[in-house]
Amino acid sequence: MSDDHLIEHRVSQQELLHGHFLHAFRDTVRLPNQALATREYVVHPGAVMVIPMLDTPEGMRLVLERQYRYPVGQVMIEFPAGKLDAGEDPWWCAQRELFEETGYSARQWARAGVLHPVIAYSTEVIEIWFAKDLSLGERQLDAEEFLDVFTATPAQLMAWCRDGQVTDAKTLTGALWLQNTLSGQWPLTWQSLP
Incomplete structure (x- = not known):
């Protein structure tokens, strides 16, 4: 058609x-x-979002951020994310942003898909990446970047989405991917870093 x-x-x-x-x-x-x-x-130059899954003795937790977003005037709960530099490979950008913002590096990566967060007035496209087998280092925030890093269970994140505490479009889309991945409905193809 x-x-x-x-x-x-x-x-x-x-x-x-x-x-x-x-x-x-x-x-x-x-x-x-x-x-x-x-x-x-x-x-918009494009961006990536990472869904970092941290194995703990109590079970899997998600690495999330709290960051003040000036246009909406409030602190938002988000998955780590960032814009692509000119000519940058999205997988490299995902690795860079995860480390810079949270201090975590991942040995296992899976590309989930893409989202267009504001199709009515922006060309922005965000690639969604999952990361696991995490190890913690020292984060390297940009000079003008201020954010808190914390962990939560998938159930906590889903409750925050349901209750309106998470309203960021990319994080809501990430929660949908997470829910369907954990249920086995949307399998991922994992690749290891050398």
Whole structure:
């Protein structure tokens, strides 16, 4: 089946902002019915999110973060994540972000999939990675980065998602992946670091 009856085509483009991190545009597009409309959106370099699973004597725990997010004005519970540097391999970015933010390194990795967190106004795509067989080192936060690292059980995370304590889209998507992976519904293909 063709999607031609849904696709919009750019007629013109205006750059609104070219910042250090974000690049914003306003495009005029031709709709499928030939009318013109305006679309404003942000070009994003892409990112990764890591679901770190820590084996403890009491059972598996998840490594999570609490970080203040200025645009929403509150401290959020999140899985470790970060943006891709230009030309960076997403798996390398996942390893780098996990270590920098939490101090953990993982010997086992599995790529789960991707998510588009804000499709109405951003090109952002986030690759979802699982990490296990963790070992702790000393984290290396960026100079402007302040966050707490803590662990929780999968059941605790699911309760926080249900109760509205976790509202971050990527972490909610990660919880869905985690739930289906742990139940055996969505198997992962693990790879070991050399």
